[in-house]
Amino acid sequence: MQELSAGGKTEAADVPARNEISVVTGAFGFTGKSIAQRLLSRGESVRTLTAHPERFDPFGGTVEVSPFNFADRSTLVRSLRGASTLYNTYWIRFPYRQVTYEEALANTRVLLGAAEEAGLRRIVHLSITNPSEESPHAYFRGKAILEREIRASSLSHAILRPTVIFGTEDILINNIGWFLRRFPLFLVPGSGDYGLQPVFVEDVAELVVEAGDREDNTTIDAVGPETYTFEALVRLIGEKLGSRAKIIHAAPRLALALSDVVGRIVRDVILTRDELEGLMANLLVSKGEPTGRTSFSSWLEANSATVGRRYASELARRYRAAK
Structure with a gap:
């Protein structure tokens, strides 16, 4: 694989020209x-x-x-x-x-x-x-x-x-950061001990x-080289962003209801029941060896100044006409 800098840039590499x-x-x-x-x-x-x-x-x-x-x-x-x-x-x-x-x-x-x-x-x-x-x-x-x-x-x-x-234009990680920057509380659905392995x-x-x-x-x-519980991931993002938000646990139903309220304000779908249940069922973790090598923690360290500065809207990207 080509070398990647901590900021996510692809380093220059000599590659043969192709006509395909x-x-x-x-x-x-x-x-x-x-x-x-x-x-x-x-x-x-x-x-x-x-x-x-x-x-x-x-x-x-x-x-x-x-x-x-x-x-x-x-x-x-x-x-x-x-x-x-x-x-x-x-x-x-x-x-x-x-x-x-x-x-x-x-x-x-x-x-x-x-x-x-x-x-x-x-x-x-x-x-x-x-x-x-x-x-x-x-x-x-x-x-x-x-x-x-x-x-x-x-x-x-x-x-x-x-x-x-994850990356500069992702939605999930960016919007976790956005919540942590702007609200005094961050609700972790359920136990928060379910895993994910960002790449x-x-x-x-x-x-x-x-x-x-x-x-x-x-x-x-x-899949990436690091696996986190969801709560650990949120806490890491909060720490690197300097967030003062208090991270608390809530029933999944309440977390979904509150995300729906905020979604109406930002005119977006923040989280669906299907997504939350898939996450809580540990479906975003691989049983195999890591195939990506860029660690989320190093990327976050290099990009903490920009993560979550602006809300990233799924509906704006997919369904609304470009301005």
């Missing part, structure tokens, strides 16, 4: 942007499929942009044709208005079929740790269904299973790109 075309879904988003940047840095041509082609282009026009066009398969096939690898980050964090998990599943099936028809060599798909088709949690259940369908496709494939991804976005991107180079069908947990 790669497609990254959501290349203007958090994880997709890091994947696209790594591909560009080694000389690949990059296309993106996005729900928001009108939004700010961080690549200055070097990435070819097309809308998803799930309803028009022939157009979707044309946007994929000529590419060798599809890096798929498409999914939804929670249902919103007419956008449901069922629709996200159907859309991904269309995308997978279009990739086969367009003659792509490989798909690298971002899933989640511990998915299961028997899961009571729709997010994890949907991810497991997609994994099965990808394995049944004609494409060579790699499935990457990240936990909580740095650049480590995920490098694992994803490396997986794209492989020929074998593989499934890899993309």
